[in-house]
Amino acid sequence: MPPFAFPTRPQSGFPLTRLPPDMTDAPDVAVIVVAAGSGSRLGRDMPKAFVDVGGRPMLERALESVFGMREAAQVIVVAPDAQLPVAQQIAVKAAAGGEVPDVVAGGATRQDSVRLGLAALREDIGIVLVHDAARALTPSAQFDAVVDAVRAGAAGVVPGLDVVDTIKRIDSEGRIVGTVDRSDLSAVQTPQGFPRRILEEANADASATATDDAAIVAAAGYTVRVIAGDPLAFKITTAWDLRRAHLQLRDWSDATPKVGTGFDVHSFDDNAELWLAGLHWPGEQGLSGHSDGDAGSHAICDALLAAAGLGDVGSVFGTSDPRFSDAHGEVFLREVVRLVRLAGFRVGNVSLQLVGNRPKIDPRRTEAENLLSGILEAPVSVSATTTDGLGFAGRGEGVAAIATALLVPLTRGRPDLSWES
């Protein structure tokens, strides 16, 4: 029986060693997904949020991103009155066995719909994100970044992109009357996040109207900040946008997993403490190295970097950088995971084998697997072998480590749940 059982739900199943505090408590974040518009510019015979995007309704795509958030949230879907039953079905499907979003009826304008969503907030919610279902491919990481910025004390946070086109001001005849300086413009997206109290206060005046929540909150006298948005959070407004979404989804479905291998050896050093597979081994002979000599962690880093096509530990970190002298394996692993994500992957799983006479791995195998799985946010299995007395490992001169890593292409930064079915 292997000590690591593959989880049924990646977000909750890992033996994470350090859960963020809010993952264990009732959520204090809510996401209101507004989906009650008609989609007049898209011009389909159904409200926009129910239009097919690569085989699934736009609303379902949008909710997948929400459910990929790092922490649990209360999710409120605001749908057209006539579509409440189908919105409810989509909500159940997107929840995939988790907590089903609340579904409420929307209003005549976007801001009316937001207000109707606000009315469904649970008492313990402190932070509210408002998201357009029309931004159906928004990466989950964008939600996390907005939550982080609100938690850091902002009165309002909005993702935005630099404007690349030259923008002209025109009159009703189409004549150019001026050029707008684009250097101080931002094309803003959703989710837009606020402390609940501020968003409710700004919406207390039911006549306040705007095309986004930041404008309402700014009009109430608060400073709203822009953080870096993502081109994937584009709003599906026209037929061309819908085509772009289809092409993007096809691109993702074509992406294949990547495998990588890593190998490392460190020799024993009587004057060093032993760090191996991320763990400290008191009383064991240590390993030499510029860092802590953790051959296991280094082999995993090499496997991950190789799978992502990013080189190896030496080329990424150097072999003499003073920042990494005596650094523990965890430091390298966390940085490699960050680089791998930037390259467009999450870790699927990792297998690590340690080769040597000592330390005996078995008594602490589960501990090592739990630690490494927590760092990589993916299953890590650790095995060990001797070499029947042969070679440097057999003579007790050092420890070797071999790792294999599988990387899965990120779609929207959400865990890939397709293997569940």
Ligand code: CTP
């Ligand atoms: N929205 C809403 N209630 C409204 C109007 C809009 O919940 N009364 C939502 C839309 O469903 C969308 C988001 O607000 O997710 C942004 O609006 P937009 O892209 O303008 O969508 P529509 O209003 O549906 O489209 P159009 O303006 O082309 O009719």
Ligand code: MG
């Ligand atoms: Mg609209």
